[in-house]
Amino acid sequence: MPTMTAAQKRAEAKVEYDAFLAGCPSRQLLDRVSDKWVALILAALGSNGPHRTGVVSAGEPRAMRYSELSRRLAGVSQKMLTQTLRSLERDGLVTRTVTPTVPVTVTYELTDLGLSLQDVMRGIKAWAEQHMNEVLAHRSDYDTRVD
Amino acid sequence: MPTMTAAQKRAEAKVEYDAFLAGCPSRQLLDRVSDKWVALILAALGSNGPHRTGVVSAGEPRAMRYSELSRRLAGVSQKMLTQTLRSLERDGLVTRTVTPTVPVTVTYELTDLGLSLQDVMRGIKAWAEQHMNEVLAHRSDYDTRVD
DNA sequence: CAGGATCCCGCTAGATACTG
DNA sequence: CAGTATCTAGCGGGATCCTG
Numbered sequence: 488m489p490t491m492t493a494a495q496k497r498a499e500a501k502v503e504y505d506a507f508l509a510g511c512p513s514r515q516l517l518d519r520v521s522d523k524w525v526a527l528i529l530a531a532l533g534s535n536g537p538h539r540t541g542v543v544s545a546g547e548p549r550a551m552r553y554s555e556l557s558r559r560l561a562g563v564s565q566k567m568l569t570q571t572l573r574s575l576e577r578d579g580l581v582t583r584t585v586t587p588t589v590p591v592t593v594t595y596e597l598t599d600l601g602l603s604l605q606d607v608m609r610g611i612k613a614w615a616e617q618h619m620n621e622v623l624a625h626r627s628d629y630d631t632r633v634d
Numbered sequence: 635m636p637t638m639t640a641a642q643k644r645a646e647a648k649v650e651y652d653a654f655l656a657g658c659p660s661r662q663l664l665d666r667v668s669d670k671w672v673a674l675i676l677a678a679l680g681s682n683g684p685h686r687t688g689v690v691s692a693g694e695p696r697a698m699r700y701s702e703l704s705r706r707l708a709g710v711s712q713k714m715l716t717q718t719l720r721s722l723e724r725d726g727l728v729t730r731t732v733t734p735t736v737p738v739t740v741t742y743e744l745t746d747l748g749l750s751l752q753d754v755m756r757g758i759k760a761w762a763e764q765h766m767n768e769v770l771a772h773r774s775d776y777d778t779r780v781d
Numbered sequence: 782c783a784g785g786a787t788c789c790c791g792c793t794a795g796a797t798a799c800t801g
Numbered sequence: 802c803a804g805t806a807t808c809t810a811g812c813g814g815g816a817t818c819c820t821g
Contacts, residue, residue: 501795504709512762513673513755519769520758521668523814526660553783562651564815569784579772590782591821600765600772608660610757611667614750615659621747622666625726648815670794700803711795716804737802738801 516607519578524563524571526608531559532581532597533605550584550596580604663754666725671710671718673755678706679728679744680752697731697743727751 508514519525534549551559557568572595575581580601586592597605655661666672681696698706704715719742722728727748733739744752 500708504707508709512766513759515766515769516758516762517668517673521664526664557783560651561647562655565784566816567814570814577773577776578769579776580769585783588782591784593783600768603765604761607757607761610754611663612660614754615663618747618750619659619662622662622725622727625747626724629724629726704803712804713796713806714794717794732803735802738804740803 519574520604520607522571522574524560524567525575527560527563528556528568528571528575529580529597529601529605529608531556532595533602548597548602550594553593553595556595575601666721667751667754669718669721671707671714672722674707674710675703675715675718675722676727676744676748676752676755678703679742680749695744695749697741700740700742703742722748 532549532551553568553572556572557563557565560568572581572583576583576595579598581595581597584594584596586594679696679698700715700719703719704710704712707715719728719730723730723742725747726745728742728744731741731743733741
């Protein structure tokens with residue numbers, strides 16, 4: 488009996504790998520940005536959301552209240568909205584400002600860091616708009632071939 | 635009793651929203667790219683993986699066997715590796731080539747589409763390397779303030 | 782108004798065992 | 802070698818109720 492079984496070796500490799508992934512900046516960013524609501528919230532705070540009829544200078548950051556965000560991002564639960572906003576604040580991507588009116592007023596706004604992140608989002612959006620239909624074509628093609 | 639309760643309205647809004655998200659190219663790309671193993675597989679096939687000691691021209695795509703990928707991406711289960719490779723093939727991002735030797739040989743290689751996607755990945759990587767420590771600083775700062 | 786606290790459910794990653 | 806099949810536990814996320 489060896490001192491370490493194959494299963495143990497794999498388990499050890501996995502631990503090392505998880506540690507590597509946890510420390511990898513790109514992985515962290517990917518996890519952050521791919522969160523279901525992050526992209527939408529950033530877009531909304533960047534005034535790039537849908538339902539905008541007036542003329543809006545693109546990229547012009549905008550402060551929004553909790554309830555306004557909630558309305559624009561129809562479909563998000565309060566839990567996820569709050570949770571996501573908290574984590575974004577924690578990461579320094581948005582600011583949370585409490586005005587002690589009655590009832591209390593809370594506004595959220597993009598920081599410079601959050602704003603710079605939008606450039607990355609734009610890159611993603613650009614690739615998606617250019618190539619996603621091609622991907623979709625491959626996909627349906629693959630599916631019909633397999634039946 | 636109204637014809638539609640508030641809960642029903644919210645449920646309907648959610649359905650609409652889910653449909654919107656499902657059809658949104660950026661969302662689809664984000665889901666695809668943020669998959670736990672996709673970025674690693676793309677990086678490996680692009681010869682940008684770790685454990686490379688020799689001189690490698692960056693961006694030079696490279697065909698790799700299943701077992702080689704499995705070794706380089708220590709920590710991935712066969713199930714996830716196979717599943718991820720299949721979905722990448724389905725999307726036209728990698729090619730799967732079966733050579734009927736005995737035992738059978740299967741190689742994977744990036745397509746042009748997959749290669750172009752790496753540009754986006756580079757953008758993500760760049761932002762992460764430039765700003766992630768700042769994010770991390772905000773994060774620990776936030777955590778100590780809250781205690 | 783802007784959340785906090787709970788309960789709960791579906792999905793999926795991973796471990797294990799088997800195969801052409 | 803390169804997978805497939807099956808089972809299960811853990812957890813993200815939504816629904817619901819409650820509060821300063």
